[in-house]
Amino acid sequence: MDLISEDDAALLVVYGKKGKPKKFLVKVKRGKVLHTHKGSIDLSEIIGKEWGCVIETSKGERVEVHKPILTDYIEKIGRATQIIYPKDAGFMILKSGIRPGDTVVEIGTGSGALTMVLANFLGRSGRLYSYDIRRESLETAERNLRLLGIDNVVLKHKDAKEGIDESNVDAIFLDIPDPWEILPQVHERLKPNGPFLAFLPSCEQVNKTVLKAREVGFGLIEIHEILDREYESDERRTRPAPWMIGHTGFIVIGRKISRS
Numbered sequence: 216m217d218l219i220s221e222d223d224a225a226l227l228v229v230y231g232k233k234g235k236p237k238k239f240l241v242k243v244k245r246g247k248v249l250h251t252h253k254g255s256i257d258l259s260e261i262i263g264k265e266w267g268c269v270i271e272t273s274k275g276e277r278v279e280v281h282k283p284i285l286t287d288y289i290e291k292i293g294r295a296t297q298i299i300y301p302k303d304a305g306f307m308i309l310k311s312g313i314r315p316g317d318t319v320v321e322i323g324t325g326s327g328a329l330t331m332v333l334a335n336f337l338g339r340s341g342r343l344y345s346y347d348i349r350r351e352s353l354e355t356a357e358r359n360l361r362l363l364g365i366d367n368v369v370l371k372h373k374d375a376k377e378g379i380d381e382s383n384v385d386a387i388f389l390d391i392p393d394p395w396e397i398l399p400q401v402h403e404r405l406k407p408n409g410p411f412l413a414f415l416p417s418c419e420q421v422n423k424t425v426l427k428a429r430e431v432g433f434g435l436i437e438i439h440e441i442l443d444r445e446y447e448s449d450e451r452r453t454r455p456a457p458w459m460i461g462h463t464g465f466i467v468i469g470r471k472i473s474r475s
């Protein structure tokens with residue numbers, strides 16, 4: 216049975232007045248105490264217990280102990296930049312057509328949120344080459360990747376405008392302010408019919424990207440925006456949560472057409 220051990224990561228959840236969950240991502244250590252607004256939690260107590268168990272704080276409040284999944288990590292990772300949220304990352308992966316074992320390039324590592332999702336999907340037999348111009352971003356991303364024990368990513372400190380080193384790549388993901396500047400190289404480095412997927416916060420960027428993508432030889436160009444509205448439900452009513460992530464960005468996708 217998969218029991219909780221020392222040094223495991225655990226997601227502890229305590230509930231506020233209106234049933235709102237407050238989440239704590241912790242490393243389990245004997246003797247370590249977590250202090251929350253609902254009392255303290257002795258982490259020694261959960262060692263040897265089953266995942267999904269329920270314990271109590273020092274004030275007798277309920278604490279759920281969950282085994283963290285990828286989205287839990289993404290919510291809590293250190294950030295050096297804006298990140299791509301799971302709602303967008305999941306859609307981008309599906310629309311890229313990539314499969315475990317593929318070779319993928321990412322331009323704009325940032326904090327590594329999309330990097331984590333891509334690397335997790337590609338698996339041990341896959342390879343992700345991720346470029347960033349800023350050392351600070353790469354350092355943050357490296358720390359975040361280490362949290363998950365991800366080892367199929369090659370982080371590259373390089374301006375992608377100076378060239379993409381890999382060729383015959385299955386897909387290229389771009390999260391930089393001006394992807395249109397490098398679409399000619401992206402086209403050259405993709406395998407036949409390979410897709411690019413660009414994440415862009417503004418309509419002006421979308422337009423420039425689409426026009427350039429047509430010019431350099433991408434077909435089946437699509438533009439999407441993904442909206443995710445969370446709901447809350449109790450004995451009295453079910454309704455949209457008062458807060459939502461209003462706008463993240465647009466996703467532009469194109470598939471390489473061979474120049475004949």
Ligand SMILES: C[S@@+](CC[C@H](N)C(=O)[O-])C[C@H]1O[C@@H](n2cnc3c(N)ncnc32)[C@H](O)[C@@H]1O
Nearest residue numbers: 298299323325326327328329347348352375390
């Ligand atoms: C918004 S962040 C990417 C966030 C990332 N997708 C995530 O989910 O954490 C954009 C990153 O692109 C990098 N960048 C901008 N222009 C670049 C270029 N020409 N080549 C490589 N990286 C670039 C920036 O340094 C920044 O870290």
